[in-house]
Amino acid sequence: MSGGRRFLLVYPRFEPTMWGLQYTLPLIGKKSLLPPLGLMTVAALTPPEYELRLVDMNVRPLTDADLDWADAVLFSAMLPQREALFAAAARAKARGKYIVFGGPFPTSCAEDCRDHADTLVINEAELTWPRFLADWTTGRPQPTYASEEKADMTKSPAPRLDLVDLAAYTSVPLQFSRGCPFQCEFCDIIVMLGRVPRLKNIDQFLSELQSVYDRGYRGQVSVVDDNLIGNGREARRLLEALRVWNESHGNPFYYFCQASTNLADDPALLKALVDARFVLVFVGIETPSLESLRETKKFQNTRGSLLDRVQTLQKAGLHVMGGFIVGFDNDGPDIFEKQKAFIAAAAIPNVYISPLVALPGTPLYDRMGREGRLIPGEEKNHTFISGYTNIRFPWPMGPFLDNHRELLSTVYGAKAYFQRSFESLRRLPRSRNPWHRWKTWRAEMRVFFSVVPGVRAARLQRRSPWAAWRGLVATARGFFGGMDPTFRWAALRFVVRVAFFLPERLPWVFHFICMGYHFNRMTRERLLPELDRRRAALEVAA
Structure with missing residues (x-):
């Protein structure tokens, strides 16, 4: 109810997208790419007398217990989260909660959002969120808070990192x-x-x-x-x-x-x-x-x-x-x-x-x-x-979709992808001095070990190098075991090629295989079928 002190901050779920890496995340022990910086900043703008809880639906589900705890539910969303936003807001509204929308999507498409929220807090939160809070405390929140001004970034607070589990990202x-x-x-x-x-x-x-x-x-x-x-x-x-x-x-x-x-x-x-x-x-x-x-x-x-x-x-x-x-x-x-x-x-x-x-x-x-x-x-x-x-x-849209399909099939195919990956590694600066190459390898292995789940866990727990090695092997088994055979063999050939010609860049093969696996699977399972569906719809309409 208006005036209550419990705010639930919710970031809706993304459907799989090219940059979301949803197919790769389980292989590397992560739930999502990035925590919601906008909501963490809004939390930092909120006075300490408010109780805050942040739910990133890409990391864990939004539960009825979360909703029952809250006096108001604040959603921040981008355009790809549109349907997930509306569905989650409907759940909250059904439980009698006050609904607030903010973020890039409500800012650019306010009229699309108005029927789904009690209040829109749009544009930059540093300017509009404090105005909402002032009216909320008096029990008279307005339908819309907007600002044509631009925020002074030197007054923007540090995001509330304590509200999220950084290890999930x-x-x-x-x-x-x-x-x-x-x-x-x-x-x-x-x-x-x-x-x-x-x-x-x-x-x-x-x-x-x-x-x-x-x-x-x-x-x-x-x-x-x-x-x-x-x-x-x-x-x-x-x-x-x-x-x-x-x-x-x-x-x-x-x-x-x-x-x-x-x-x-x-x-x-x-x-x-x-x-x-x-x-x-x-x-x-x-x-x-x-x-x-x-x-x-x-x-x-x-x-x-x-x-x-x-x-x-x-x-x-x-x-x-x-x-x-x-x-x-x-x-x-x-x-x-x-x-x-x-x-x-x-x-x-x-x-x-x-x-x-x-x-x-x-x-x-x-x-x-x-x-x-x-x-x-x-x-x-x-x-x-x-x-x-x-x-x-x-x-004509038909030939456009056909050509687009062929472009995606080629670019995201395993052979073309790993050829580009190898060439990109070959272009990186490379010393002729073996000692300098050794230093490069050590530096890049440090980056690699900071993100590989099993190795990272062993290092944090100060366990032996043998434990770190076992963590690496376990990660590799799960990693390659989750791939379809065609992509797996292309990835392994890429590993061998880099190990033979560019050994100091070997740590980066993990990055390229992770990205390529997602792009390849996303293309085969979602992009191409969607293009085929759109092409078929054109035929029916004709």
Whole structure:
């Protein structure tokens, strides 16, 4: 009831997606990729007199006991969680609970959410959540709390890590900045968070990192800024401070980030990123078509060769992941072959390829609306599985789906995937000095042992090296035993090839096999059947 002091914070379940790694997680003893940073931040914004409980439905079920405990239930969700959000909210409402929605999906699709919640707390929580709390305590909460202003990141509190079990996740998320200076037509980040990057203080970020360290976590930290280098000068200052922090703490973490491709144009910034132990970077490449890049206003990708940029990142020591889109107006009939050739030449193992989608609130959505090209009512059918779009393309949809299917089958096939993986490892910097290679192997084994479940458990319990070895063997048996034979043999050949030609990179085969297994199985069991279903529906409609 209004005014109560027990808040249940709920993160709805994700259906399997390409980046969710749901097929791989059981093999490595994890439940989900990342804990919900938004809800942990909301918890930190909540005064201590409130009792809080956080349920990530990707880690454990939401129980009736959880709901009965709460006075109000706050849900945060992204677009792929839409149906799970509505179902969980209906359960809570059926038990008489006050329902609050927040997060990216309610912010961009408020009208879709209004009938499912008592209150929408949208935009940035630092500005809107305190206003809700003030009205909640007086028993007069309003239907909507929104703000056109942007939050001062220096006043954003450290997330409440104590509300989640970090061991259930593959990575811990932290944030340094919000916003991106570019103007990609399809992107909703610049709509929600603005084009002027807003940053935390460096000491503020390092304090949050120290909290992660103090909780005993070791392994991957994901800096989840949509573009870490949106403010290159401040990013460089952060990276230098982070390098010093890492060294003073014995290098307990390695890092992931998202960045624009112009990272490759700044050698000093790129070196600072690698020196700060960033090993994984996601870049939005979108398309090798220069005309399509100009169409979508992704001008940062039109300067110079995208292939050269990717190779520059790889040769600096970064494992590159990439996002790709098909369906721009300027895409010709050969775009699928061009995408296939680019991905192979770039040697990007882990890629996400999807049709162009007009997200609500974006410039693309507005333009498609003006041109009468939005498919009415299609938003409710949004899926991140395969083949979905809410746009009428200027070409027949049947051949588009056929070509998209062939592209996915090739790119995510085991042979092509492991060839790209090997080539990407070959491009990493390699010393001719055997001692330096030994040091590289030791450093990467340390990363490997920080994430392999059996080995990690043995080390934490300070057991013998023999116990760690047994943990590794047990993990390997469960790992390879869960694979279909075709993929297993391709993976084993990849292991042998790396061991023979690039032995110092051997620890990274675990990463690539994990990712490839999920992508391969997701493609076979979900993406291709969904494309076939959509193709059949077109035939029936015709």
